[in-house]
Amino acid sequence: MEELVNLFHGFAVALQPYNIMLMVLGIVLGVIIGVLPGLGGANGVAILLPLTFSMSPTSAIIMLSCIYWGALFGGAITSILFNIPGEPWSVATTFDGYPMAQQGKAGEALTAAFTSSFVGALFAVIMITLVAPLVASFALQFGPAEKFAVYFLAFCSFVGLSKEPPFKTIAAMMIGFALAAVGLDSITGQLRLTFGVTHLLNGFDFLIAVIGLFGIGEILLTMEEGLAFRGGKAKIDLRVVLQTWKELPKYWMTSLRSCFIGCWMGITPAGATPASFMSYGIAKRVAKNGKNFGKGEIEGVVAPETAAHAAGTAALLPMLSLGVPGSPTAAVLLGGLLIWGLQPGPMLFVEQKEFVWGLIASMYLGNLVGLIVVLTCVPIFAAILRVPFSIIAPLILVLCAIGAYSVHSSTFDVMLMLVFGAIGYLLKKCNYPLAPLVLAIVLGDKAEEAFRQSLLGSQGSFGIFLSNPLVSTIMILGLIALFWSVIQEGYTRLRGTVAGPGSRAA
Amino acid sequence: MTTGSSSNTGPTHKLVEAGVTLAIALFGVIVILGSLKAGINWGPEGPRAGFFPFYIGLFILASSAINLWHGLREDNDGLFAEWGQLRQVLSVVIPTAIYVGSMPFIGLYVASIVFIAWFMRWLGKYNWIIVLAVAFGMPIVTYFIFERWFMVPLPKGPIEEWLGL
Numbered sequence: 148m149e150e151l152v153n154l155f156h157g158f159a160v161a162l163q164p165y166n167i168m169l170m171v172l173g174i175v176l177g178v179i180i181g182v183l184p185g186l187g188g189a190n191g192v193a194i195l196l197p198l199t200f201s202m203s204p205t206s207a208i209i210m211l212s213c214i215y216w217g218a219l220f221g222g223a224i225t226s227i228l229f230n231i232p233g234e235p236w237s238v239a240t241t242f243d244g245y246p247m248a249q250q251g252k253a254g255e256a257l258t259a260a261f262t263s264s265f266v267g268a269l270f271a272v273i274m275i276t277l278v279a280p281l282v283a284s285f286a287l288q289f290g291p292a293e294k295f296a297v298y299f300l301a302f303c304s305f306v307g308l309s310k311e312p313p314f315k316t317i318a319a320m321m322i323g324f325a326l327a328a329v330g331l332d333s334i335t336g337q338l339r340l341t342f343g344v345t346h347l348l349n350g351f352d353f354l355i356a357v358i359g360l361f362g363i364g365e366i367l368l369t370m371e372e373g374l375a376f377r378g379g380k381a382k383i384d385l386r387v388v389l390q391t392w393k394e395l396p397k398y399w400m401t402s403l404r405s406c407f408i409g410c411w412m413g414i415t416p417a418g419a420t421p422a423s424f425m426s427y428g429i430a431k432r433v434a435k436n437g438k439n440f441g442k443g444e445i446e447g448v449v450a451p452e453t454a455a456h457a458a459g460t461a462a463l464l465p466m467l468s469l470g471v472p473g474s475p476t477a478a479v480l481l482g483g484l485l486i487w488g489l490q491p492g493p494m495l496f497v498e499q500k501e502f503v504w505g506l507i508a509s510m511y512l513g514n515l516v517g518l519i520v521v522l523t524c525v526p527i528f529a530a531i532l533r534v535p536f537s538i539i540a541p542l543i544l545v546l547c548a549i550g551a552y553s554v555h556s557s558t559f560d561v562m563l564m565l566v567f568g569a570i571g572y573l574l575k576k577c578n579y580p581l582a583p584l585v586l587a588i589v590l591g592d593k594a595e596e597a598f599r600q601s602l603l604g605s606q607g608s609f610g611i612f613l614s615n616p617l618v619s620t621i622m623i624l625g626l627i628a629l630f631w632s633v634i635q636e637g638y639t640r641l642r643g644t645v646a647g648p649g650s651r652a653a
Numbered sequence: 654m655t656t657g658s659s660s661n662t663g664p665t666h667k668l669v670e671a672g673v674t675l676a677i678a679l680f681g682v683i684v685i686l687g688s689l690k691a692g693i694n695w696g697p698e699g700p701r702a703g704f705f706p707f708y709i710g711l712f713i714l715a716s717s718a719i720n721l722w723h724g725l726r727e728d729n730d731g732l733f734a735e736w737g738q739l740r741q742v743l744s745v746v747i748p749t750a751i752y753v754g755s756m757p758f759i760g761l762y763v764a765s766i767v768f769i770a771w772f773m774r775w776l777g778k779y780n781w782i783i784v785l786a787v788a789f790g791m792p793i794v795t796y797f798i799f800e801r802w803f804m805v806p807l808p809k810g811p812i813e814e815w816l817g818l
Contacts, residue, residue, distance in 0.1 A: 598705060
């Protein structure tokens with residue numbers, strides 16, 4: 148089996164002492180990022196991306212992806228101990244995690260959360276190992292029309308699946324596309340939408356947007372709430388860990404189901420958050436003691452954590468094999484690939500074997516290292532949370548400024564970051580989703596290129612997007628995803644249960 | 654603009670949301686105008702530069718119109734935020750704007766020291782020893798990590814030059 152050989156080569160790369168050091172560093176930074184308000188996974192990776200410019204791409208992606216794993220782990224700590232979800236997908240973890248902590252079972256809840264995260268991630272990585280090469284070799288045959296269809300599907304799933312109103316999702320997404328279009332047009336070499344401002348010649352960098360929208364915007368939201376941390380103490384000793392581990396296999400069914408939900412939802416964009424809620428909801432309905440959910444049931448921690456981590460990991464599958472990231476953080480990693488001179492997408496598996504398999508191997512190792520780090524260091528990370536916000540906030544703001552500056556060594560970008568921060572605050576308050584905006588900035592140029600090349604091939608006829616079975620299938624899947632909420636509503640209405648106000652789609 | 658349910662005042666959610674939606678629509682108009690300038694029809698090498706963004710602009714405009722309609726129809730007279738909360742937000746935005754604006758002239762390090770110190774002293778009310786420790790400690794650590802270890806140059810002003818960094 149060729150893949151297995153490649154994977155072992157990958158392990159050899161990932162197990163170099165320098166890379167292991169980066170892995171541990173990445174995990175620790177990632178957990179800190181996940182724990183602190185205003186520093187989510189996407190934003191944290193974006194700030195630290197410039198640090199990797201001098202590294203080899205493989206070492207760089209190992210460190211950055213480990214930051215991502217760390218952030219996923221870190222989200223659980225704040226959810227359980229402080230009832231503050233560090234990331235949107237840890238919201239469901241608070242439902243049972245926080246009550247457990249209040250009952251003095253914080254150790255059990257944390258152990259269950261970390262272990263489930265690990266199980267979910269492991270499952271997703273195995274899936275990536277097996278499926279990604281297949282998807283990539285399949286995608287090698289894609290022409291521009293198929294490529295555009297994949298982007299279409301990705302963006303439609305955002306509209307259909309996100310909990311925000313569909314037209315707000317579309318508006319946010321289109322803002323992203325418009326921002327991506329600013330500057331030099333990659334096909335004709337013509338300038339557009341710059342309105343004579345020289346700073347805009349190169350367009351808007353999505354890293355600046357990520358740091359502003361997620362980082363600064365989040366700080367402003369926290370300031371408004373005047374958040375004061377009042378959290379429980381956390382202590383995990385070996386006895387609690389072993390005891391919890393003895394109990395966990397009882398929930399293998401929940402785990403397995405959550406793994407599948409997570410992988411499935413993670414591949415489609417906007418996946419991790421709905422995956423965690425869906426997994427929690429199903430577990431609550433199916434479990435024997437489902438009516439105790441919300442009062443501190445360990446199964447209620449296992450289900451969302453497994454699904455969220457599986458989804459977060461699975462989000463890297465389309466990023467690697469198709470060049471379509473499944474989450475904002477995966478989008479930032481994809482941006483990193485572009486900066487290091489790698490073309491994400493199916494060719495990566497042919498041309499950059501060492502890089503791809505080094506990354507996949509590091510996913511196995513990174514999650515293992517992560518589990519050990521978080522289990523042993525929880526008290527330290529919890530202590531970070533007790534540092535008052537008025538110390539943390541200026542430090543994060545300075546870090547954001549440094550991150551924004553070092554992308555292009557431009558102070559104009561730092562100002563732009565603050566503007567994006569204010570916009571992010573307003574959009575978030577008005578219930579506009581930010582993830583599709585960022586993804587559209589990242590993918591805008593590529594989607595447009597695929598779109599125009601397809602039209603060029605067909606002399607301007609839109610029929611090209613339905614010209615063969617493959618492209619038609621993807622486009623139709625996209626349309627189904629786009630109208631998913633309408634279809635669902637129509638279905639329930641057919642059954643005569645709900646006749647609520649309809650949201651009609653154009 | 655007070656609401657019965659809350660004793661505190663502030664702008665209503667409806668008003669702010671309408672404003673945001675209109676701003677987005679305006680952005681859509683700008684995109685459409687820019688696209689028209691770049692050319693939205695077909696040229697010798699296929700669709701011209703403004704072709705794609707033109708339709709994006711139309712989408713922005715259309716979805717904003719629907720959002721505005723939904724937003725105004727909604728029965729939500731809650732507050733966007735209380736004035737006190739907005740003051741808190743502005744107490745971060747304005748100093749950050751000054752911080753960011755002064756960076757090209759005095760460099761990142763000096764600006765950061767002043768900014769952190771200001772934030773901790775006025776918003777956090779810490780005593781000067783802690784304030785100075787954090788305000789100087791963080792930029793110094795940053796200097797070593799970014800410039801020495803990872804060799805990422807950060808903006809410097811006259812004081813750094815005078816120190817020979």
